[in-house]
Amino acid sequence: MRQAIFLISTADRKGLLAAISGFFYERRLNIRECRQYSDSCEHRYFMRIAIEMEASLTRRQLEEEFAGLAAELGLDYSVHYSGDVQNIAVMVSRTTHCLYDLLVRSDEGSLGGRVTLVIGNHPELETAAARFNIPFYCCPVTPGSEPEQEAKVLEILDRQRIDLVVLARYMRILSDDFISRYPGRIINIHHAFLPAFQGSDPYRRAWERGVKMIGATAHYATRDLDEGPIIEQDVERITHESTPEDLRERGRDIERRVLSRAVQAHLERRVIVSGRRTIVFAK
Amino acid sequence: MRQAIFLISTADRKGLLAAISGFFYERRLNIRECRQYSDSCEHRYFMRIAIEMEASLTRRQLEEEFAGLAAELGLDYSVHYSGDVQNIAVMVSRTTHCLYDLLVRSDEGSLGGRVTLVIGNHPELETAAARFNIPFYCCPVTPGSEPEQEAKVLEILDRQRIDLVVLARYMRILSDDFISRYPGRIINIHHAFLPAFQGSDPYRRAWERGVKMIGATAHYATRDLDEGPIIEQDVERITHESTPEDLRERGRDIERRVLSRAVQAHLERRVIVSGRRTIVFAK
Amino acid sequence: MRQAIFLISTADRKGLLAAISGFFYERRLNIRECRQYSDSCEHRYFMRIAIEMEASLTRRQLEEEFAGLAAELGLDYSVHYSGDVQNIAVMVSRTTHCLYDLLVRSDEGSLGGRVTLVIGNHPELETAAARFNIPFYCCPVTPGSEPEQEAKVLEILDRQRIDLVVLARYMRILSDDFISRYPGRIINIHHAFLPAFQGSDPYRRAWERGVKMIGATAHYATRDLDEGPIIEQDVERITHESTPEDLRERGRDIERRVLSRAVQAHLERRVIVSGRRTIVFAK
């Protein structure tokens, strides 16, 4: 059965749960899942509530009536519907591992959305996209051409009604302007356990520092590079025997699973951003 | 501030969340945490709800009024109060590792309860208990004396008003009768990743089978040995180089952390038993 | 530079390391890696030694001379050469996740071998193979036709000079005869943390038992189902919220990474079988 999912955040106070759950109960709507979190440090309240839609209720009705409650209680919120297809654009450079992982999961139907197109600043990954019958757009960058390239990319994203942009080891820095066009809708994978090894060539630096575990971090892209709200991280144990190249190879496995978990959590509407932090209601 | 914690289970249906949260809101009680789980396979609903107690409200009042709601809605429930000291009895044989871990955590105040006494079927661990000024009762078993020994142990537990019995590598099998006297209040640690390697000498058998990870399992004791509802499990990676003795040593670390996590989850009232499964609302 | 890799096992005794390393040093061959393990329980000695080949030395020369040493010392051994392409046949039924993972890694060149062909007892996965330009052979089984089907499969394997057969969620049981034709060269993935949940539908049984972690196991296929020597295992933490279907989905990720690690370890000649156990010299 199709569900309406509300992601809510507001100042914490008494009665929120009773008021919101009461709203749905009065309409005889079944609550499939209700997850809350009270941030006692910052006195904020967060909720993810999933409601079974009934044939007798239109989306418009539900949204209009909920808007009244939200105004009354001062809720920030968004509403989403399970089963609505989410369109994903994957941006890549030259490495295949994250792209293939997303393509396979999209194909298997386990990603929570559908990879609609792939954009590369190099032509190499066209083959990978073609194998899964996904359109590939090559948008190369030359020195000084960044603004035009970004404009072209944005034009593609807008035209194809993209819901989520995934930077799957896209090795260019996007402008603030670009990022502000898709706020909270661009997910990046950084190939280190942030905040360790921000910036370039983290595996080499991890090797030089002699760490005993390496990791990867998926985060929303923001104006500050590698500083966006973290959605998911993971690590693996390494030994002194691993060369920097071994770390890169091991890292590819961590990167792909961290990125796909983050994308899935976002698309299943399990993530709420709060400043530099995320609330992730795990499945 | 002191909290009242309700652990609730009932048949799943509409309106439970609204009704229960409404009950507390009508009394202007602040909900500190509300966690729910709807078991869609077995159509059961589970809730842990933690309420801040107010000076104006007595426990008796709260309990009487909630009893009315519970009768109306058909709730199975229990109520607990944070800050009420939980008395723990630890039963041991000859190995120190789990006992010391519990004694240290009890002493540090991080266990959610207080180790009140230690019972051993051997005298060896008296020293460990004495170091933390905890009374030690030696209750040896000889062939045929099991019923008297258990009667003696039960007499100690009852007299000292023990809330939770922890079997910290207690190497005797307790009778059904004993277990039924403390239902859902006896936690055992098994030194394997159940259901693998039930029964005796699991590390030797793990070595022989050539597994690549070993584990430990904390579960409520029930009539069926090693079959009780699992509260917590963990594993560690091993290699072919580990001898059975190495596995025993590595296992000790897994056992102590699995057992202490399970005890803490129980004492913080984060566990609800449902048949052979447990709902554990993780912190 | 191309390497010769010797996998050696023998009864443990003094002087083996000196004798074997001396053999290579006398020939002025550089040892790239030398890993040993003395099984103190069973008094066996195992070694993996990787030598840089020199232009002045033919494989035949090296092998003949080493055969002399091996006869003298009573070594069981095999010799392999890095860079020799290993041909992999993947056998599948209907689920794509392990197959895609192997195809992608083969394509990326990180598997240590090349998927040469895919054999399915159902036709569904032809598309997946075709996407990576890999021949797909559909070898269906009907009641009573097992011997003919196996004969047909063996004929394909032999004709294509297959080095390793990977059962990537192949849902049929192979005959002893089939298995004995590729001894130590058939790797299976079992969707549970063996020896827990041997047999069918392990995720359902894991759910019913209420375990807190699920796992997967890659092992060499032997006559005893689910009893072959384990190469690799891994687990993930689950919660009470996971339905059996969620476990299946989570499990797919564990299965694919466990299987590809095992295949890579085998193809990089890092695995020696010793009875029911494996020695895996980790990279």
Next chain:
Amino acid sequence: MRQAIFLISTADRKGLLAAISGFFYERRLNIRECRQYSDSCEHRYFMRIAIEMEASLTRRQLEEEFAGLAAELGLDYSVHYSGDVQNIAVMVSRTTHCLYDLLVRSDEGSLGGRVTLVIGNHPELETAAARFNIPFYCCPVTPGSEPEQEAKVLEILDRQRIDLVVLARYMRILSDDFISRYPGRIINIHHAFLPAFQGSDPYRRAWERGVKMIGATAHYATRDLDEGPIIEQDVERITHESTPEDLRERGRDIERRVLSRAVQAHLERRVIVSGRRTIVFAK
């Protein structure tokens, strides 16, 4: 049987393994374990070789003869004997968790050494030490008295023939002079996954950054704070629900296990330092 353990490092070249293993074989000494590592980036060779001592061979003889080989081959090395008791001094401030863990493991005989004394810059932890009958020295610091305090500590360490100093959440920075007196023999635990969150209050900063895992790092103390060679690290997954105080509590468990693993690896002579990196030959 008592073992002699040689830790060796040298420039990598052909014949080292044959020469060293030959040396021991000529003397008919059994090699219990031989682990090597060739650092192909820096062209260094490292070995840990454990030999069974024979009654016919004195330590002095063995060491003199090996010194000849080492001079010939240009080996840096140290030699150690299993069974020689290692004396550990634990330096603490006010938190008990790491100290208790070390005391318990020392008492159980699983640490590879013996906690001989505890030094605190505050008096609080005298009780913990006393429980295990370990002398406690209170060496307080007042502004400006650091040099005298360190002199007093050094005097205690020297007098008691301490082999290893463990900083078990000792909240003072030691001077370069102090550290240079015990080179490679001071192990510190940092309560973060270095190089992330160097410096003070890492749990608060981890919370603010919104990381999804926290960790701890055990390293040799060097002149550069938090920059010493890392011996061991570990992490645990956290969620948005964890407060900074929860992180501190969770972190205590990570700290104690990381620290005790590092201490054990050092005392079992499994660690060789190479610049900023460590080679750890895992058991």
